[in-house]
Amino acid sequence: MFKKVLIANRGEVATRIIRACKELGIKTVAIYSEADVNSLHVKKADEAFLIHGDPIKAYLNYYKIVDIAKRAGADAIHPGYGFLSERADFAEYARKHGIEFIGPSVEHLKIFGSKIESKRLMKELGVPVAEGSEEPIFDVEKAKEIAEKIGYPVMIKAAHGGGGRGLRVARNEKELISQFQIAVKEAEAAFGKGEVFIEKFIENPRHIEIQIVADKHGNVVHLGERDCSLQRRHQKVLEIAPSPVLTRRQREKLGKVCVEAAKKIGYYGVGTWEFLMDKYGNFYFMEVNPRLQVEHTITEEVTGIDIVQEQIRIAAGMGLSFSQRNVQIYGFAFQFRINAEDPKRDFVPVPGTITAYYSPGGIGVRIDGVVYKGYTIPPYYDSMVAKLIVWGRSWDETIRRSKRALGEFVIRGVPTTIPFFKKIINDPEFVKAQFDTSFIDRKIKEFTFIKETDPEVLALAISAAIAAHHGL
Incomplete structure (x- = not known):
């Protein structure tokens, strides 16, 4: 060690x-x-x-x-x-x-650093992929040719990086022409490389990812799936483990596909195989993230396995501390990304000083956070200040516990996404697990309308008035 x-x-x-x-x-x-x-x-x-x-x-x-x-x-x-x-x-x-x-080998970091290379490799290994180009596209004429072949709508995607940047949807040739250059410029700005590729657009899918853990001795297991469908503009905001819609058979089948792929290429470390699932239950490979995921926490909660410790043990040359038959998924877990953003102003990041902080607790509640009273959030980094992770024995219990935890969570001095999550967790469609990747964008106005009598808004207004009075 x-x-x-x-x-x-x-x-x-x-x-x-x-x-x-x-x-x-x-x-x-x-x-x-x-x-x-x-x-x-x-x-x-x-x-x-x-x-x-x-x-x-x-x-x-x-x-x-x-x-x-x-x-x-x-x-x-x-x-x-x-x-x-x-x-x-x-x-x-x-x-x-x-x-x-x-982390993984240099070879695998290079392969999975390119969505095109990783997609080509997974296709060779029998992992289901969406139709699309298998080479970088540099001009719009080639893009039009591929789009006509696979049929609209299509996605224009950055070949490198992620997080929804350099990703555009085109439903016809006119949109393809206008969106192509935008996607290229976004990719260049975000990742330093303007390479893009074309892929068939899956309408209103679920975003499902499988957590893989593999040692250097050829042992590979999966820890089930996470449902990351709750996104705003292709950015994950609320993740769930396991998915409330996958059957046990689907989980085992998809997990086995990912384990076999990892074994065939000699992958080691932790990694996440990401897929889109259409309304018919078909899966399409998106990418491999060869690192620890932000949302690893919810997999830890439903399996009881410390993924970070396992990752360190693997790097030290040790074998996995468990086998596939030891992996049991129990209950549900949600992860809320608490960001210092203003939902009422299109989620603009708002750095500033935390004037009051109280984190929720109790059974099934975990906080992975970095802020405290008096801490000043710098303007240079990601706006996430805490992750609220809630576990429950059932879907309903996890929702009830999440409502309680969000109600207890107090952060003053800057606006946060806590009120936004309160809206989501009370939405009837969410409660019935009826959501996909379009859910938040479709309901964004409803979720970001916060009454002026809400305690969070009142507290911020009072803090701003006091600061103005003192010339701060």
């Missing part, structure tokens, strides 16, 4: 990794930018090193990060998610300098 791990990340995920390391008896090293001096991950780690300069580039300078790891005596680096977590060059550089990268 490793003696010391450097966490090449910040905020919530860095704190999550520190917790896993503590339980494994591993010392931790944090890195931080000047904007993160007061971040919780800095306070929780055994050691912390400041990286001067640009607050974003601080977490992307892997030459500096590896140098710090060597000076601190770390024998491994955990990249978390985002930033450098899927960078093959980072993994290669770290390993070349005698420090283990807690």
Whole structure:
């Protein structure tokens, strides 16, 4: 086992990794930018090193990060998610300098860094994929040719990256011509590469993903699925495990497909195979995320398996601590991404100082958070300040417990998505599990209409009035 791990990340995920390391008896090293001096991950780690300069580039300078790891005596680096977590060059550089990268092989990072390459590979392995191009498309004429062949509507997708950026839908040739250049520019801006490809658009699908855990000795298991259909503009906001609509047979079949694919290519580490499921129950491969997912928490809650600890054990060369027959899924779990955003102003991020903070508790309630009273949210990073994870023995119990937990959760000083989630959790269609990827965008006006008498809005209005009175 490793003696010391450097966490090449910040905020919530860095704190999550520190917790896993503590339980494994591993010392931790944090890195931080000047904007993160007061971040919780800095306070929780055994050691912390400041990286001067640009607050974003601080977490992307892997030459500096590896140098710090060597000076601190770390024998491994955990990249978390985002930033450098899927960078093959980072993994290669770290390993070349005698420090283990807690993640998959460089080869697999390269393959899964391209949606086109990963789709081609999965198709060869017998994983179901949607019709579309198998090469990057650089001009609109080629795009038109492929769209006519597979039929509209189609998706124009960035070949690299994710998060819904560089993704556009075209329902006819006119829309394809206008959306193609937009998708290319978005891909260039977000990922530095303007490569896109065309894929058949699946109308109102479910977004289903399978969690894979594989060691370096050929043992591969799946931990069931997560339903990530609740999205706003292709961005996940509320995730569920397991899916309330999948049958046991579907789960076993899809899980087996992913396990076999991982075995055939010799994949190790944790990874997520993502699919779209149409209204007929057909699955279409989207991509593989060769890293820890933001929503790993809900799989942990329904299986009782610490995915981060298992990920560290695998990197250290140890075998899986369980087999497929040991994996039992019990109950349901929801993860709410609590963001410092204003739902009433198109979810614009609102950095600022937390003036009051109270987190919910009780059985089945977990908080993976990074903020506290007096903490100032910096404007440079993702707006997520906490993840509220709620578990229940049944679908109905999880909903009731979620209502209670959201009602207890208090964050003042900045607007958050808590009122937005209160609307969703009370929606009759959600309660009946009748939702797909279009659900939130279709009901967005209903979910973001918050009465001025709501306590959250009143508190923010009072805080703003007091600040204005004092000239703040």
